[in-house]
Amino acid sequence: MTKVTAQLSVSMDGFYAGPRHDGDGDWLKSAESHGFFRVTRWATEAMAWRERQGFAGGRQDANSEIIAESFASAGAYVMGRRMADGGEVPWGDEPPFRAPVFVVTHRPRQKLLRQGGTSFTYVTDGVESAVAQAQAAAGGKNVAVAGGGSLVRQVLRAGLLDELELHVVPTLLGTGMRLFDADLDLDEFEAIELTPTRVVSAPDVTHIRYTVNGRAPLLLDDRGRGTS
């Protein structure tokens, strides 16, 4: 069955990149990129990631197995416009996805075909439509929400996310782009509940996979003399 999944590398304080880089300067010199490189370092040092990018070397370890598994289980991707634009040059002629990618954007653009099975389809009628198109294209595999954080939150808020895997990196950045920001549209007495289904512990990252159960009210327990 096709599940809608997301996975993101985050610092212990919840950032997936440093403070957002706007404007012209060199992104590579920005605080955003420095934070992003720190939280994704575990992946870029893994053999399975490096192979997909055409880089030599890397470690063959539990981290690498998790990356290989993620690539293998995804039949289609949904991606935010900013991530797709930012990746267009560095991913080159043969992007690492090897599957159809549906980019959520406001700007219409012709479908882009790349080598190795990757295509980029620009979806202008919203996140639900992008997820539905990806589900139809996934061939029974999963739809992976590739990021960024704002798209993951949109999919979660819309109740479309089945599974979330966080790669929690043992660093505190103090500032940056937060995966879980204030726009989850929850009231103060309500939460989104999940269940951890797999934890893999490596020296440089803790991988926690969750099933998303959905919204639920916050209740008191017997300390609060409410129902528990």
Next chain:
Amino acid sequence: MTKVTAQLSVSMDGFYAGPRHDGDGDWLKSAESHGFFRVTRWATEAMAWRERQGFAGGRQDANSEIIAESFASAGAYVMGRRMADGGEVPWGDEPPFRAPVFVVTHRPRQKLLRQGGTSFTYVTDGVESAVAQAQAAAGGKNVAVAGGGSLVRQVLRAGLLDELELHVVPTLLGTGMRLFDADLDLDEFEAIELTPTRVVSAPDVTHIRYTVNGRAPLLLDDRGRGTS
């Protein structure tokens, strides 16, 4: 050797309670308490916590063992003023600490002696002094920073924290009091680095213990053509 440790229950989005309750209304009815009760539920359902509070029942499981271990390893506590004030009535004549507690506050107050080995000493000359007094009183056991979040950040920022254990609860609160807020005093190209030393996975919470390594610059890796 006496280590300075902290442990806190947090939601996946980093909150240890709901939005801060100020003013007069009933704290138990506040969003702050509802968030706090959600993220600490795993503990209050554990036998070791309930025993210390004088409550019957509870589960004897991995969560309970972690609580028992935390109580056993702490020879003294450091606590924020707000937490100490808030706990004074519910903890009653025999608070769960059974060890000296040093409360960081601006208001001088006479030492409070309770039954079962707990005392509260009000320290008005800063967090370093409170930690030093707790170290002297800990009898070779650990100094536990009991919270709240603002005190944990102060101790971390001052470079005094050796070990941090997060009890990550599979819930998204969306809003509330964040453990890691913007006041860690890090610049944008710098992080506080940690190393995970133990991960215990339970169905309702993931316990991750970290050693605090300290501040380090954020470097680029080979994707950024910097040093890795």
